[in-house]
Amino acid sequence: MQFIVSPAEIAARTAAPDPGPVTAPVELREIENTVVARGEITYADAVAVSIDAAGGEERPVITGHIPEVGAIFQPGSIALELAGRPVVVLPGELPAYRTLSVGMRGPDVLQLKAALVAMGFGVGDPSSDAFDYDTAVAVGALYEQIGYPAADGGDESRLALRDAERGVRDANTALAQAQAALAEARDAGAPNPIGEQAAVNAAAEALSDAQEALGIAQEGVLPRLPSSEALFLGDLPRRVDEVSVRRGDILSRSPMSVSGASLTITGTFSRQDAELLSEGDVAFYPGPDGEELTATVQSIRAPGAGGSSGSGSGSGDGGEGEDTGAEGGSASGSGGGGDRYTVTFSPGELTPEQIDALRGTNVRVRVPIAATDGEVLAVPIAALSAGSGGEDRVELLIDARGGADAETELIPVEAGLAADGFVEIVSDDPRIEAGAKVVVGR
CATH class of the missing domain: 1.10.287 (Helix Hairpins)
Structure with a gap:
């Protein structure tokens, strides 16, 4: 008998409800407006290391100091040892292309001086592009610090x-x-x-x-800097990602690749969403164990600014596209591929285990752009209507009376933040409280 339903019960179940207003309760809830996108977690700015092996006097045989993957290059680190001579890591963007000695001038000399000053060595006049006696002394002090005799004539x-x-x-x-x-x-x-x-x-x-x-x-006979003994890298420190040589090899190609020393999260956002973000904003993303981790907006790059705006994978894989855009109606999240902004996040402090688990993954990044201060009274957005003067109001259910003859009253309210289908309301009417029912449809 438990599987048999009478015709009367079927009719009751399928009958239309009694006519009357459709209501929803006033709730106490926190409202948070967020921008959401997908982001790739990687070590940023990977580059292949190039060393001017032809700038040395001996055959460029790798004799030692081969770094391990994961090693961090700081200013003054030794990247490799070629024919018993060090390849010193120095901060700078311009590759070493000639041996620098007393009497030479040029932008590479200026870069060398800036690098030495940043490392705490005195070079005389750092604004001069001349390699002078003070520069030579500073180069000699650098070699003394790393434990090698300085190169000379x-x-x-x-x-x-x-x-x-x-x-x-x-x-x-x-x-x-x-x-x-x-x-x-x-x-x-x-x-x-x-x-x-x-x-x-x-x-x-x-x-x-x-x-x-x-x-x-x-x-x-004053110290000089051979081009084969200098490796200029921008944005130090750098992390060794891959090593393709071993001791005894003759250097004939790039010996290794390096990237930024810390993980970054890179995603792409529509222009509307990107304009809601600022450097320093806090973001959230899931950790390897499901815990919520925090990140910080590091940079926001417009399309075509400083490189391809599509360097990060912001769209995710296939069906993940619904995660891209603003939640709560703060922005549309639309925009063609040519109008995408690249946003880089710093993922904060991570354990070695978290780094290993997160590197190379694609995660959902959520950036709160506005939020209420704790719980507030909120109603579905459909409960709001506009009065003749443009003021916001809700229709409060006073007495249901069986449906069609339900008693309601329009109550003026002040609307606040809206997100996730709800809107914050404030009213002087004491009847507008948590649990009160408001009309959302008929």
């Missing part, structure tokens, strides 16, 4: 310095002899010792030339 320059020093000594001796001969001639009563005076003048010029040659030779 080599044996040929040291031999030239010895010869120049000998030349100065010989020139000093010749000048002293010429001056003694001149004094002896004058003491002997020679009225006009032209020959002796000419010998003094010639010896003085020879000494000046020898001293100039000594200065040049001294510059030749």
Whole structure:
């Protein structure tokens, strides 16, 4: 009998309800307006490392200091060791393309000086594009700090310095002899010792030339920076993502790739949604164990600004597209692919386990753009109507009376934040309270 339903009961179940207003209760709830999109969690700005192996004097054999994947490059780190010489990581965007030594000028010298200053070394005038004595001393201090002898002109320059020093000594001796001969001639009563005076003048010029040659030779043995020993990278610190060489290899290609040292979340937003965001806004995304993690808006890049706006995967996979856009009606979330803004988030402090689990995943990022201060009175948006003067109002159910003859009353209210189909209301009427019923349809 439990499976048998009488015709009367079927008719009762399918009969139209008694006519009357459709109501919904006034609720106490928090209202939060959010922008939502998909974001890729990656190490940002991956680049292949390029080292000028041809800038060294020896064959570019990798002899040591091969980093492990996950190693962090800071200013002054050693990226590799080539033929027993270090490849030093320095902050800068311009690749090393020539050996820098005393007397050279150019933007690469300016970059080197800025890098040395950032690392705490004195370089004299950092605004000058000249590689001078102070710059050479700073390069020498850098090499001393990392535990390697600084590069200089080599044996040929040291031999030239010895010869120049000998030349100065010989020139000093010749000048002293010429001056003694001149004094002896004058003491002997020679009225006009032209020959002796000419010998003094010639010896003085020879000494000046020898001293100039000594200065040049001294510059030749000052520290210099070979292009094969400098690896300039922007946005340090950097993380080693991949290493493609091993000890004993001859460097002939990129030995490794590096990226930003910390994870980033990159998503794309419509222009309408992006204009609601600001740098520093707090966002939320799910962690590997389902817990809610926080992130911070780091940058907002318009289409075509500073690279392709589509570098992040903001649309998600296939059917995830419904997650893109503003919730609660704050923005439409529409916009073609050419009007997408790239938003980068910093995911905050993460444990190594969380980093391993999150890297390379696509997550739903939620950015609250407005919220009520705790719980407020709220009704479905359909309960709001506009009066003749444009004021907001709700229709309060006073007495149901069986349906068609239900008694209702229009109550003026002040509408607040709207989201998720609800709107905040404020009213001076004490009857507008949690649990009271308002009309949403008939």
